[in-house]
Amino acid sequence: MINQMNRLILLFSLLLFFSTVSQAALEIDVSEGNLRPMPIAITTVIDKQNEQLGLGLDITKVIASDLAGSGLFYPINPKAFLEEVNSVDRNPNFNSWRVVNAEALFTAELISDNERFRINYKLWDTFSEKSLEANYLVFSKNKWRNVAHMIADTIYTRLTGEKGYFDTQIAFIAESGPKTNRMKRLAIMDQDGQNPILLTSGKDLVLTPRFSPNGKELVYLSYRNGQPQVYIYDIQSKQTYVVGTFPGMTFAPRFSPDGTKIIMSLQEGVGSNLFEMNLSNFDRKRLTNTSDINTAPSYSPDSRNIVFESDKSGTQQLYVMDAGGDNVRRISFGTGSYSTPVWSPRGDYIAFTKISKGRFMIGVMFADGSGERIITDGFHNEGPTWAPNGRVLMFFRESPGEDGGAMIYSVDITGYNERKIETPGYASDPSWSALMN
Amino acid sequence: MIALNKDGTISNVEPVTRDTNGQREVAINAAVRAVLSCAPYEFPIEKYELWREIKFTFDPRNMLGG
Numbered sequence A: 001m002i003n004q005m006n007r008l009i010l011l012f013s014l015l016l017f018f019s020t021v022s023q024a025a026l027e028i029d030v031s032e033g034n035l036r037p038m039p040i041a042i043t044t045v046i047d048k049q050n051e052q053l054g055l056g057l058d059i060t061k062v063i064a065s066d067l068a069g070s071g072l073f074y075p076i077n078p079k080a081f082l083e084e085v086n087s088v089d090r091n092p093n094f095n096s097w098r099v100v101n102a103e104a105l106f107t108a109e110l111i112s113d114n115e116r117f118r119i120n121y122k123l124w125d126t127f128s129e130k131s132l133e134a135n136y137l138v139f140s141k142n143k144w145r146n147v148a149h150m151i152a153d154t155i156y157t158r159l160t161g162e163k164g165y166f167d168t169q170i171a172f173i174a175e176s177g178p179k180t181n182r183m184k185r186l187a188i189m190d191q192d193g194q195n196p197i198l199l200t201s202g203k204d205l206v207l208t209p210r211f212s213p214n215g216k217e218l219v220y221l222s223y224r225n226g227q228p229q230v231y232i233y234d235i236q237s238k239q240t241y242v243v244g245t246f247p248g249m250t251f252a253p254r255f256s257p258d259g260t261k262i263i264m265s266l267q268e269g270v271g272s273n274l275f276e277m278n279l280s281n282f283d284r285k286r287l288t289n290t291s292d293i294n295t296a297p298s299y300s301p302d303s304r305n306i307v308f309e310s311d312k313s314g315t316q317q318l319y320v321m322d323a324g325g326d327n328v329r330r331i332s333f334g335t336g337s338y339s340t341p342v343w344s345p346r347g348d349y350i351a352f353t354k355i356s357k358g359r360f361m362i363g364v365m366f367a368d369g370s371g372e373r374i375i376t377d378g379f380h381n382e383g384p385t386w387a388p389n390g391r392v393l394m395f396f397r398e399s400p401g402e403d404g405g406a407m408i409y410s411v412d413i414t415g416y417n418e419r420k421i422e423t424p425g426y427a428s429d430p431s432w433s434a435l436m437n
Numbered sequence B: 001m002i003a004l005n006k007d008g009t010i011s012n013v014e015p016v017t018r019d020t021n022g023q024r025e026v027a028i029n030a031a032v033r034a035v036l037s038c039a040p041y042e043f044p045i046e047k048y049e050l051w052r053e054i055k056f057t058f059d060p061r062n063m064l065g066g
Helices: A005-018 A055-069 A094-099 A141-160 B022-037 B045-051 B060-064
Strands: A026-030 A038-042 A073-075 A104-113 A116-125 A130-140 A169-176 A183-190 A206-211 A217-225 A227-234 A240-242 A250-255 A261-268 A271-278 A284-286 A294-299 A305-310 A317-322 A337-343 A349-356 A359-366 A373-378 A381-386 A392-398 A406-412 A426-432 B002-004 B010-013 B053-058
Touching: A038 A055, A038 A141, A055 A073, A055 A104, A055 A141, A104 A141, A116 A141, A130 A141, A141 B022, A169 A206, A169 A406, A183 A206, A183 A217, A206 A250, A217 A250, A227 A250, A227 A261, A250 A294, A261 A294, A271 A294, A305 A337, A317 A337, A337 A381, A349 A381, A359 A381, A359 A392, A373 A381, A373 A392, A373 A406, A381 A426, A392 A426, B010 B022, B022 B053
Parallel strands: A026 B053, A038 A073, A038 A104, A206 A426, A294 A337
Antiparallel strands: A104 A116, A116 A130, A169 A183, A169 A426, A206 A217, A217 A227, A227 A240, A250 A261, A261 A271, A271 A284, A294 A305, A305 A317, A337 A349, A349 A359, A359 A373, A381 A392, A392 A406, A406 A426, B002 B010, B002 B053
């Protein structure tokens, strides 16, 4: 995506003007550029055996939609293609792809055998005329979306150097009904908003679902028995169970990066403290012991530190401590208050909600508190969650007014490419899973 | 490092840094694509000896404002 040739050529002209002829190679530093989506040709997945099923075309559309949705790729309109791809085995005529400005070319074909499908696919660099990826996946028909997302993840990785995030799910709270009596239900969907599934009936108020690292469970807050408590929901068995018996309200839960523990808040008097619960033996460990409101804990990906919010300085601010509860240090110092910190899966950034002058913002800062950057700002933005590659965030945005409600958005950590995720109704509290396969 | 023909087309591209590891390989591929996509280059033919070989150094640090 580095393309700065206009500037480069100007530089060339100057050099040629001032230089005398020499045998040594010219040396040119290219230190600036512009960001633009990379044009990529995604040819329709060939499906000679079952073309009428349309599976090849469906997979192609999902791959193109994932890549376009990342904001880093520009899938070229297939009507512009000059070459028809009939086989993945033959080398393409690279010039005909360069002419339509494609910098990369994706080709694939489907082969079916009874109920099993095999997709052979290739990714080409059309300028250096080399193959960047040649691979295959075997799958049953009901997994076709996952396969499309997995291939899009591979393309993303081969062309950006970052891990992908398309084969993932989002847990969220599906909201319906009037604002004064809104029904809130636990739900999951694919990262692109497809396949939404409601998991709870709506009888009990539920909040803040968080995925387990293996994507099989959710930990969340439910008012099931009157008193708000932290529960775990097993997605496959549809079973729920309460996380320990505590004397007061438990809330703001999250899994540890290895999935063996839950960290959460317990109400104690007018304040709350942080506890860690071991899921194998239900041992609990107190991590803070003050009369402040200590809440919203999130582990660093190496499990060595915990970021949380506390009002111990008078307003809600972000603090980091060792995983055992020692060495508490404040990291947020801007104007306003900070809440809902989430440590990036890469370990570099912490995302947060910031409230200042009546506005709700989503921002990121480095784990030591430096480099604070606001990504979005408005009437009400809240609750960031990280894509597994730590380069994209989702959050929810509430619209004002009686008919207003929450919607989920995704945004690049640079602040570019904000997109609304299509959900069946209002939706809040997103939690992004790890890669599913 | 690129070598140019007299008509400004590229006769050879040779990455000085070689790496088959993740992000560095992707960056090298992107740099090579950028150089190739700009061909043919238009330079004064009488100074061909000056531009027949060019070494580019790509440093994207300034692209996102540091």
